[in-house]
Amino acid sequence: MKTTLNFNNRLIQAAKIRAVEEGDTLTQLIERALRDYLQAPHGPAQPFRVTLLTKRGRPVAGVDTDNRDSLYEKMEGRS
Numbered sequence: 001m002k003t004t005l006n007f008n009n010r011l012i013q014a015a016k017i018r019a020v021e022e023g024d025t026l027t028q029l030i031e032r033a034l035r036d037y038l039q040a041p042h043g044p045a046q047p048f049r050v051t052l053l054t055k056r057g058r059p060v061a062g063v064d065t066d067n068r069d070s071l072y073e074k075m076e077g078r079s
Contacts, residue, residue, distance in 0.1 A: 007015075012026075019029040064070045 015029055016026055019026045022029065024032075059065070060074060062070075063074045
C-alpha cells in the first residue's frame, strides 16, 4: 500500500542513514520499526510512585525565610 507521511527532516535523515548502515531500504526500516512497536506489549503503564523524605526541623537563627538571598547565603555557607 502506498501512503504519504510527513516526517521531521532530521528524523527521516537519521532513519535513511541507519537503513543504509543496515543494508535495508528506508521502507524496510520503517516497516520493521512499526511492526516491532505494534508487537510490543501495551498494557497499562506501571504506576509512578514517589516517596517523599520529610524531616522535622527548626528555624535557623539569623535566616529570614522571607528573604531569598539570606536563604541562599546560609545554604552556600557564606554566612
